[in-house]
Amino acid sequence: MDIFLFILFASIAVFCAVNVVVQTHPITSALSLVGVMGALAVLYLLLGAEFIAAAQIVVYAGAIMVLFVFVIMLLNAGGEAKSAGRSQMVRWLGIPLFTIFIGLLSYIVQRAVPAGPGVSFGQFTGGTPRDVGRLLFTQYLLPFEATSVLVLIAILGAVVLARKEIE
């Protein structure tokens, strides 16, 4: 069951991720990105990271991407035209070079990452909001507070940039 769900949502994530790049219309790309985030949230759930899954949906899919879509609609951006003629080199060498690149990448990752015991579904149980909160306020207090100050500075910066000059 876990494996089935994993394969289903992993393929949805990959399909949507490819779709983000392939689509020519910005709204379609943005919504594909939302699809990627939703599928990722399910994968987090499968791994037992419930809080992260919920945060993924609330923050990324629900807040950030809504603003993206909102801005795209407000600007009424149209679809971009596909470039008409591709060069001969791209046409013939594109797919072989891409395959080689992916192969090299996977080889390097496999060598660099030590082979440990694989991830098994349902083993990790420390992903509830209670556990995450406890860790944030004990072990990771300093990074947490530093990040919050950073976010505050970013908010102030955004307000200063967005404010109209009053003359």
Next chain:
Amino acid sequence: MNFFLLSMLKAAVVAGALLFTLAYLQWVERKVIAHIQIRMGPSRVGPHGLLQPVADIIKLLTKEDLIPPYVNKFFYMFAPFLAITLALTSIAVIPFGPEIEIFGVRTRMQLADLNIGVLFILGISSVGVYGIALAGWSSNNKYALLGGLRSSAQMISYELPMALAIVAPLLLANTLSLGELVEKQGGAFLGVVPRWHVFQMPFPQVVSLIVFLIAGFAETNRIPFDLPEAENELVAGFHTEYSSMKFASFFMAEYANMITICSMATVLFLGGWQPLWPAALGSSYVPALLFAGAATVMIYHGLHPARPKDRYTLPAAGVVFLLIAGVFLLPPLRPFLIPVFWFASKTGFLLFVFIWVRGTLPRFRYDQLMRFAWGFLFPVAMLNLLATALVVALVSR
């Protein structure tokens, strides 16, 4: 019993009840609004218009399904689907009652008791914006686009005070699971006042409840915040170009969201399925007494009829109500029916408040709406949250 079989059974019951409520909520709304405006409301189809929802469903199903030529086909079809799916999903985590035992099977009266239940609802409602925004954009119509943009801006703005209002009772309860949240609101102070979060010491959450409900009006695009579909400015807003069942999907989504918001308010603030006063003082006889009282009134009016046909309809309805009152007294059904009664009556009361406000208040202007969210509601929710946090920290020390 098999887990899957049990879940499917529960899902079927809950979905059936939800869809039935959706259909009749709309009838109730039309009746209540009509009586507020001193009209009769639907009265032609069936007695007191009781079959009006059926007639509406048949009408919507058989209407021609127009697709305007310049729409973005895929998103035009996808938007109502998204809206109704997300609106109906949230009911899965709402607890209707405690753990009960039917035919030797112990189960919670809730589809799924997630330990992130509150976050789940927040997530679903924040993704729900896409349905309306996409409908407005894909219709390729300036009124629809304006409606969609207004709606997304409004829903993003009101999500903040709503989330802050939700956090305050969570501080008192110390859990994110909706089932546990209700269980912690059991019992009573001094044996009388229920320990619901609105009355909960050390910091009663009255302000939170009001902020939550106001934000709920905005989240469901209802009067006084129904700017996305303001008829006199935007025709019908984001669903201008929709007809037939696609329009019905948006309509149903709005009502489903209303039910979700009201059940959330019940669970978070009003003690979910906990009774109004302890069962030791006889609160479990309330439903039977209420139905029996209603039956008595009906039979009395049946014996002194104002209209000729009341002589038959009112006593018949009275007998049905008496039977319902009897069902609430049957010992094997009591542990199951009484909590559902309390949950349904609180949610129903809040739904009535939603309708009541619609009949009473005029619409806001758009700048007033935004200023109200950011300039008043957000600071109030924030102050309430800080005060609650301070008091909880001082008391728990």
